[in-house]
Amino acid sequence: MLFHELNRAGCKTYLAACEQTNRAALVDPLKDRVDRYLAVLAYHRLTLDLIIDSHTHADHRTGVWDLRELTGAKVVMHRRAPAPHIDIHIDEGSQLELGSLHLQFLHTPGHTPDSTCIRIDDRLLTGDTLLIGGTGRTDFPGGDPGAQYDAITKKLFALPESVRVFPAHDYRGNICSTIGDEKRANARVAGRSRDEYITLMNNLGMPLPAKIQEALQANESAIDDDSLKFPTLAQLSEVRQLEPGEVDSRLHSANPPVLLDVREAEEFSGELGHISGSILMPLRHLPQRAKELDKFRDREIIAICRAGVRSTTAAAILGGLGFEHVCNLKGGMLDWSDAKLPVER
Template sequence: MIFEQVATGGCQSYLIGCEGTRIAALIDPELTQIDRYLGLAARDGLRIRYAIDSHTHADHFSASRELAERLDIPVVSHRLSPAPYVRMRLEDGELLQVGGLKIQALHTPGHTRDSMSLICEDRVFTGDTLLIGGTGRTDLPTGDPNKLYDSLFERLLKLDPTLLVYPAHDYKGRTHSTIGAEIADNPRLQKRERAAFVEMMNQLNLSAPTHLTEALRTNMSGGKTVAQLLAEATAAVPFVAMTDLARRVEQGDLGFVVLDVREREAFRAGHIPGAQHLPRGQLELRVNQDLPDPTARIVTCCEFGRISTLAASTLRTLGFMHASALDGGMKAWREAGLPLAEGD
């Protein structure tokens, strides 16, 4: 087996490949690591055939959908996965053939109802069901401590104790464990009676993952993250340097329609002299009235430079092909001591 483990913070993903056929699969790929996965595959001469999600992640953004589109491969998950882009849905016990490798799916719900673990040769990829020195939490959508108890004590912990354990997360720099080591040393697995285990899980009182809502939305629907939207907008528009715009303001000859897309109160409190106000939320509705010349040069600005980038991209989509965005935002403009006008 060709094997690569890729850590992204505490998130763990895995590239496994068959030495004979060079066919490979990615397990729990993370969105920011796509180029790294493709680089590793190219280095090892691997052809990625499957992108596998062990469950619906709430704490990282899955790269499976984008990899599937780029490589024309199926996304593989348990049949209960809510994601509409999953093309291959595995049942408990089914095998996935990856060249000469066989990956067996075990339905191990509890952390989520679609959680599955994956056995391949001498190792088991446990997703967030079994972690090194811990277990997946059960207080997020579709979590169930009773089902987690069954998945652990009736399934995973009955596997060969020498099996290597590779979880989807570890925040202490550890790479793997074994079933036997977890049975012996994992504190949560010392609660061997169901009632005690369920009570422990219900009293963990853990903080919610940082990107919980966005991660669930994108991983369940295949929608885009805010970072993806910003990256696409940034790639689609040119930018005007703050020093260039400041020089034009000083000379009294802007040469642009400076379009401030903040809300009215922020605009009135201080804006670039000569700027025109059009809130981002009203852009599409007022663009024909407020910007009658589609050939005009436009530079958008906002507080931090992100919303203005999205606005400039939208303007270009609408046909304003000379729209650009200010490189930076009004916060940086103020901190640089550049001139401001107040009021409407």
């Protein structure tokens, strides 16, 4: 296997390739280094098959969309990833072949709901779940320290101790460690109970990344060309969230809400389907098309998307345009379908 970290910086991008077939995967590419990755692929005469994000990043814009457009390779993320245009959704236990290489995926939520680790032979790419001597923060939207503790101690620490750990970040000059090293000495997890870990993670008091606003919503929506002015975190936090069951009961009331689905057309008619009667208005077009919703200003509008993330952005945008009764379907069509509520395709 050809295996390289390509950034030589605190934020890591890994290249893994099969030397027999020259098929390659990139994991966690940065938007501003896409040229460099293409040059490395060309230098080694590799064909890019898979572009994988270990999770939805908040600290940099992902390079997956540019790489997909330029190479035709497939974008791979966990099914909980909020973005559209993901070619392969993986889940716990999913496996993908890359020439003679075998990629195994573990769902390790906690840093984000869509966090995954990728095992290739004796290497484990741990994203921002398990870092060398640390763990990924759990204070972003959707973060869950208890889930992260379980993922690390029950899934990752159950792997052979010799498995090598390659994280998505390291700011102390480390290259890799092993499962055994982290089990024994990880400063956050080793010797801590689940409750102690949750308390620790809830009190880290770390500042937010400098560019979280422009990175996170661009990565969540696959809109990274500055065509949309995203709401602030404060505006997002004001959006009222409704559980699927609550939305369903409102739909059966005397005064049912307007359903506004902000996904792409292919998602609307895709695997998850849509709720009957929904209006399709992709997030990218919302500011231009919001006028079409003027006739519903007095009614309740419920914004809907895949994971409830893009639709929270949509609800905040409508709030900014003076729509006063906009809520969000929490967890989106993923939670709606998990609740076995009816859909149309």
